[in-house]
Amino acid sequence: MELNRVVVVGGGMAGLAAAATLSARAREVVVVERREAPALPPQAGLPHAMLVSGALVLNELFPDLGQRLLDRGAAPGGPDPTRVACYWAAAGAVRRELRFPDLGITRTLCSRELIQQEVRASVEQIPNVRWEQDTVTGALARRGAVRGVALGSGRSVEADLVVDAGGRDGGVPLGADLPVPPTSEVGVDIRYTAFLVERRPEDLDGAVLAAVQNTPDNPRMAIALPMEGDRWQVGFGAYFGQTGPTDPDGARAYAAAALADPILAPLVGRPFLDRPWRYTFRTGRRRHWERLARPVPGYVAVGDSVASFNPIYGQGMSSALLQVRELGRLVDRHGAGRALATAAPKALATVVDAPWRISTGADFMYARTVGVRPRGQQRVNGYVARVLRAAAVDDRVNLAFTSVSHLLAPPAALFAPPVLARVLRHRSVPAAPAQQTVPARTPPAGTYPARS
Numbered sequence: 001m002e003l004n005r006v007v008v009v010g011g012g013m014a015g016l017a018a019a020a021t022l023s024a025r026a027r028e029v030v031v032v033e034r035r036e037a038p039a040l041p042p043q044a045g046l047p048h049a050m051l052v053s054g055a056l057v058l059n060e061l062f063p064d065l066g067q068r069l070l071d072r073g074a075a076p077g078g079p080d081p082t083r084v085a086c087y088w089a090a091a092g093a094v095r096r097e098l099r100f101p102d103l104g105i106t107r108t109l110c111s112r113e114l115i116q117q118e119v120r121a122s123v124e125q126i127p128n129v130r131w132e133q134d135t136v137t138g139a140l141a142r143r144g145a146v147r148g149v150a151l152g153s154g155r156s157v158e159a160d161l162v163v164d165a166g167g168r169d170g171g172v173p174l175g176a177d178l179p180v181p182p183t184s185e186v187g188v189d190i191r192y193t194a195f196l197v198e199r200r201p202e203d204l205d206g207a208v209l210a211a212v213q214n215t216p217d218n219p220r221m222a223i224a225l226p227m228e229g230d231r232w233q234v235g236f237g238a239y240f241g242q243t244g245p246t247d248p249d250g251a252r253a254y255a256a257a258a259l260a261d262p263i264l265a266p267l268v269g270r271p272f273l274d275r276p277w278r279y280t281f282r283t284g285r286r287r288h289w290e291r292l293a294r295p296v297p298g299y300v301a302v303g304d305s306v307a308s309f310n311p312i313y314g315q316g317m318s319s320a321l322l323q324v325r326e327l328g329r330l331v332d333r334h335g336a337g338r339a340l341a342t343a344a345p346k347a348l349a350t351v352v353d354a355p356w357r358i359s360t361g362a363d364f365m366y367a368r369t370v371g372v373r374p375r376g377q378q379r380v381n382g383y384v385a386r387v388l389r390a391a392a393v394d395d396r397v398n399l400a401f402t403s404v405s406h407l408l409a410p411p412a413a414l415f416a417p418p419v420l421a422r423v424l425r426h427r428s429v430p431a432a433p434a435q436q437t438v439p440a441r442t443p444p445a446g447t448y449p450a451r452s
């Protein structure tokens, strides 16, 4: 069924994907974005990874995107799409490879800015997508249904469907014309610092990326991802208000002594190529549109507007892309009316469930994490630590773990009998990294503000 007009609120990653997806199902798509292109969110200067599930959706929408990113200097994921050389320190073991199923897509690594620029350029080429630089100030509501949006300029745009991709704190204001859905929050107060340094071919013995995960004893983590221009984007994060360094000497000392593995010390001691970034992420937040007593015809929320995850697993963009893919299927099945309003919140909540459980489950390894603790989570986290150690030595477990963490398979796949058997078989894998470890120095304790 073809719709007449769809309004997409927000031209971030979720909005861009929604515009492309719905342009094939509507005569016209109007994207209302208040900022200038490429409308990057404040966290865009921090390392961003695109999970394979997200890359798959982008590849479906824009088959030439991977090649265009490579042409603009993005780093290739390596010659074999099923293996990415890495240094991944987690749970006291080090994985040297990430194993992936062969999905036939070009894997690339680049900055958030580059990928968003290229996706936006693709969407701007779609003839029936129109752009409005304006702010959505309200919904046009009639008898409980949304019929369009009101703009800050005083105009309004009528639509069969309003897709709210306004991000974590934006979008169509809730409360006046729209109900406020129940919300879950998980308080983690993570402080990020990030910087760019030169990338040399011999770095990390040729590995494409490196990560040092936090552990129950050490709530600090780091990641180094390659980006265009032969640079590393390096990010440090620490739970509960601990702040990281923003100068090369401090960064080198921190990487050597405060993280669970010192692999990144030689990289981060190099001169910074740009000013460092800081970002505070206080809570993971999920809006439960699926729990509203009455559906809202004409309105669907996607992306961070539905779920804003602790970024530790790099899920936000991919979750948004998977939600939008699901929305396309739902519109095919139900059109834009009451049937969509009834089906979409539940279907999108199902897409969000896995990344939400993965990231908040890991957050609850700490007693200081604020929120409703799922029952049995400590046992699950203990098992996941064993999976991570087994993944360092067992290809099959490695593949199962990356499939789950890249949102290609549900978390239950880690408990499938063949995986479970291998994890149990490898229970003697030592809980010590291959790299020499150093005791975790505890930086000055930060304050942990009350849940916001």
Ligand SMILES: Cc1cc2nc3c(=O)[nH]c(=O)nc-3n(C[C@H](O)[C@H](O)[C@H](O)COP(=O)(O)OP(=O)(O)OC[C@H]3O[C@@H](n4cnc5c(N)ncnc54)[C@H](O)[C@@H]3O)c2cc1C
Pocket: 009, 010, 011, 012, 013, 014, 015, 032, 033, 034, 035, 039, 040, 041, 043, 046, 047, 048, 049, 050, 051, 134, 135, 136, 137, 165, 166, 167, 168, 169, 170, 171, 172, 173, 192, 279, 281, 302, 303, 304, 305, 311, 313, 314, 315, 316, 317, 318, 320
């Ligand atoms: C520190 C950090 C690191 C992260 N790392 C990763 C990572 O490695 N991988 C990953 O996938 N994700 C990561 N994320 C998450 C990712 O950045 C978000 O999930 C993603 O930006 C969400 O896209 P979105 O389009 O839903 O929202 P946004 O990017 O926030 O876009 C929303 C857009 O809507 C516009 N808008 C809002 N309200 C209105 C209005 N009323 N009228 C008009 N326009 C409006 C805004 O201007 C904005 O452009 C990270 C997040 C953080 C905080």
